[in-house]
Amino acid sequence: MSDKQPEWQAEQARVDEVVLQVDRRMETLEEQTSGTHSEMVDIRKNFWDDVTVNFEDAVEMAESFASLKQQAEVLSERERTHLHASRQLRTLRKLKSSPYFGRIDFLENGEPTADQVYLGIASFRAQGSEQDLIYDWRAPIASLYYDYPPGPAQLTTPAGQIRGELLLKRQFVIRDGEIVSLFDTGVTIGDELLQEVLGRQSDAQMRSIVGTIQREQNRIIRNERSRLLLVQGAAGSGKTSAALQRVAYLLYRFRGSLSADQIVLFSPNPMFNSYVSTVLPELGEENMQQTTFQDYLAARLGHSFKLENPYAQLEYALRAEKEHGYEARMSGIRYKATTGFVRLIDGYLGVLGGAGIIFRDVRFKDEVLATGEDIGAYFYGLDRSIAVPNRMRLTAEWLLGLLKARQKAAQQEDWVDQAVDLLDKETYLRAHQTLKRQNRKLKADSFDDFDRERELLGQYVVMEAVKPVRSRIKKLTFVDIRSTFLRLFLSSEIAARAAAHAGIELPESWECICKDTIDRLLVKKMAYEDATPFLYVVERIRGFQTNTSVRHVLIDEAQDYTAFQFAYLQRLFPFGRFTALGDLNQSIQAHAGAEESTGFKALAALHKEAETETIVLKQSYRSTRPIVEFTSMLIPGGEEIQPFNRDGLRPKLSVAGNRDGLHALIRERLDALAAEGNRTIAVICKTAAQSLLVYEALHGVPAIRLVESETSSFEPGIAVIPSYLAKGVEFDAVLVYDASGSHSGYGQESDRKLFYTVCTRAMHELHLFALGSAGPFLQGPIEGYYDTAPKSADVQTH
Template sequence: MPGHVLDAERAHLAASRAALKAMREHARSLSADAAGDWVSQQILQSLLDQRVAALADHPDTPLFFGRLDRSAADDLPDTIYVGRRHVHDESSRPLVIDWRAPVSRAFYQAGPADPMGVALRRRFGYKGGELTAYEDEPLDGRRLGPSRLLTEEIERPRTGPMRDIVATIQPDQDEIVRADLGVTVCVQGAPGTGKTAVGLHRAAYLLFTHRERLSRAGVMIVGPNRAFLAYISSVLPALGEVRVDQTTVTGILGEHAHPEDPAVAAIKGDARMAEVVRRALWLHVTKPEEGVLFTKGINRYRVADHEVREIVAGLRGTTRYGPGRATLAQRLAHAVLIQMERRGESPDDRVQDAVARSKPVKALLDAVWPKLTPEQVLFRLLSDAAFLARASRSDLSAEEQELILWRKPYKSHRSAKWTAADAALLDEIAGLIERTPSHGHLVVDEAQDLSAMQLRALGRRCRTGSATVLGDLAQGTTPWSARSWKTVLDHLGQPSGEVTELTLGFRVPREVLDFAARLLPSVAPDLAAPRSLRPGAGSLSVRPVPDAVAAVPEAVRQALGREGSIGVIVADAAVPAVSAALEGVPHTVLGPDSTGEDRVLVVPATLAKGLEYDHVIVAEPADIVAAEDRGPARLYVVLTRAVTSLTVLHARDLPAELAVP
């Protein structure tokens, strides 16, 4: 019987792949020539190209991973195959239903207590692209224990970029994935709980459910660095979503990498700076001392100084700076037109625009409401002590003002070397001058490490939309790391966002997670300790050695005897020495802009966040802790990157929390 079932399911898989190929060929055969003009043709061709790309069939990726045998009496088919995308035959009969469709929700949520109209749930096992096994789960109350195929899929060794988790989404994860577009969701996720995958799958779900709206407004994924983006880059395309922006905060705000004292960066990243830079911008608007005299032929029209002051006062601070300047010109021109009409003239809009562009009006604008760039404003703020004091008022202490003031002022804003913290301030000022375009949805990962000003910058980009905020307060490694998600949501401009917590891990073995969790009381005492479904007996090895760097090659050779990827994670300063010690072993040193193609990767501790490896080797934890103020949090991140085994090599004493009892 099992053999016959497998044969039938393999036949359905073959038919589904053939149907997908036909769908792709049909999309490829369509022509954009039907569009009227050249621009419309280019737009239509782009859409057709995206459709063809979305219909790509990946031979090593299962086209469907589940099946529902339904008991409900309705218009839906009795048998539904759930997969990564919709597939239909030439008669439009569905062969595979997209996992995001409403009817597919039962695959993740149905249970004996609420079968949701399903009598039987079937999971499929694959090796490469070949269907090799199946497992049935009746939903009549019989307890069959945990799914073997589900466990095997979760524990399957990984190589290369991150995989999607559509076959293994758990009910609590599915609730987050299917949250409505209008809801901002904040996910506090312990290591291995799949929070990053949940965020990506929510983006895919929203694009499916609200295709028309989000195709206009756009979806953006924001990660901590380019190495992380490369790691997750294949997830959305595998789900058929090829039109999603993936970037970093640096990619949004600009490459400003000039080094800066963390204490200075912390002040610049503080939420108080929002009010400081707002004042700094509006302090450039001065009180008019003269009126405007406009001459047309032999006629002279004067707008008195007191009237100009009233117009400026009525506009100051009630609009964005750029539109306010344009409005001031129009208000002055309108005052002139009123005088023209009183003299019996009949001026129209063209006359008003001409007055607004006239030299007298432009001269007053330049004197009273000058045209500014963000760089000009911030340059003056950081180079002029008196101006900084006026803008700060009581928001920054004298000591804080002294700390952020440039010691050696640059000659001009064009020669200034801006820092990453400056970039967020420049973006804040830019948002005060002109409106920042907003996306329909924003997914922000590792959000706990963003400063208040960086969060405000991201908030401007989902001002008219919503967000999925992902992170772990215990993994905060910057001096300004968040201590509460409410604060993060407030800074993001989404105060009504819903905070949910994922504490049950599926990837990190329990033995490894429990070891790393010993750091939690000192790192994030208010968080519940994470739990793992995987016992992972024998997954942890803590080895005292004479020289941790010298011991790395042997540990790597032992790991090479097992299946899966290998990450050697060390303090940033130790990377060159560890790479030299591995001479003769093919490996890559992970950089901010690279992922590496070798099975063995040497990973600086500061780049490990968000990444996972089957086997992790950590050399000298004490050096990782000593390298930065929040070193214990960094070590917590490093120790939780392993999904099969963790080997800790140390010549120096372990941190007290990790010492073997």
């Protein structure tokens, strides 16, 4: 529409009116926040003024306590009010700049006039009015905008189905209160708006996509029925964006019964957490809990073992092919990722219910209170129908009874007198206060009697000596989990019994897997593939430490999770609904290729079919059409990926004759890309070791940084990054380092998905560099989908 058209002018007049109303609301809120802030400062400043607490006068102490409690409640109420108003102000500032992005005119059947509904990131109505000027994009009526073209439409509301006709579907781009573009569209969000959004430079954080949500993405966002929602999407199809909008929708839909701390996102790495951290606050919601599965494992096991992380495991898989024991390790990694290994461990746990758990001696000082054999005899003497964790609790109670009897007997022993003599004054007074609290009849002058004093101090000394033993018993540390876990790999007989119990057969490489596992665990090294199975055994024996407060669990890059990790998470969050997002073509972990180890089969098997929904996203929005057409040629079935029609440069390949020449070409390209204004540029290497070498070779390039597994923030500039850390993130331009078929490049069939993943990170430009010659994935029909750099004195051209 031309800006001279009356329709445009009328829409701009409405924007002006809404901005005026927003301004008025902001003025009111700013006055309120200023007032409440001053009150909070005064209350905090004078909180303890005129408060004297007389601990000898119970009445006065109670009055002082009541006064303090009242002031604390007033302060808490003011802080809540101030926080709420501050959040409203942040939202209003966004609305002032861009009040809304869409409009629908809906004529309900039987009604004389159509409702005009304008959609934005939050609802807004003028003061004193009962009519919303802006509707929140998460409101039920907004689904008409995302799901229907003009024509017959229906709306599901809490009150039931509403049918009618969608007369108009209009989209806006509004900046600083001015309509930049305005157009009417059909069933999908219009290409014009998508072109405008997708054509921008990348940010350091993921953007909200509420203005460009597509119909399939809307199904993900508004799904309330499924206990398990599986989202399989092509690279750049908006899986993660839709999942984050889903969180915002759920917080809006179930406000009052669902809070942000009841939602947890498992993301692929710490940098990804930084990348997505602004999406929910941009929509006026608090961030959910964000973690990685590795962080969880480290919190549970890091104090007991030297724990390997998944990136070290992948580095090993990519680099150690010629090392001794490589095949045995890789066999173990693949097998331990499968449902077959889950069943074997379950079979082993079934065997352990009857015999085989190894127990440690329980000691009090230098004396054995109960031997491991005694504990085992007691445990296995209990009714076998009682679950193992419950039998453990009964065994702990028995041990606590033995400890209590030993504590009583110890009070008459010589070591107690010696310990009492060594008490310093501070400990003496602390003992006195402790005993006084425990025995209300004990008077202050009771210590005047020497024998009574000696008796009470002796009780204190023994009580302190018993305390750590009691704590260890309650924590069930008398169970030797490491030795019990190792027993499966040490004894071929027990392994065979476990397999028979599970109704499966051991793999042919079992003997090699056992040796590899034993060698590490004996020196307290925990391989990544063993961490979850080990923790699973811990929980099944001691009792699962479940999280019953979490209601929604989102797993990004779910294709990289193992069957065991899915099984563990399912038990960890028994009341959680799961949303799993992934792309099977980006399965790049060391276990990739193992039967049933990747994809969603293992997770789907844990849920009823009626409670599971699968949504497949085939449209790719991240990259330009030439880049998507190129990357689609890299994988089987790539023809099903639908590129969004955004034009751009074709990928370009440059081949260097030597490494210095390769680095010179990359430097030249980085300078050009930076000069063109690209904000985020990545030099993606295959491994972390390669990344370090390249980073050192490119030293001096402005704004360059090395991204490592510990890197916790995503920042603009030039990133030198290993392939597996680039997952889930996008860059304006990507430079693929060494796309040759050499060992340092991508020459094996097992490298195919890794190479695909690397190339799909590019939004606008993709540049491929190779040392010596192009790799196998760049040969054949795909050669028609990229350009080659012109010959130069320093460059060999493919």
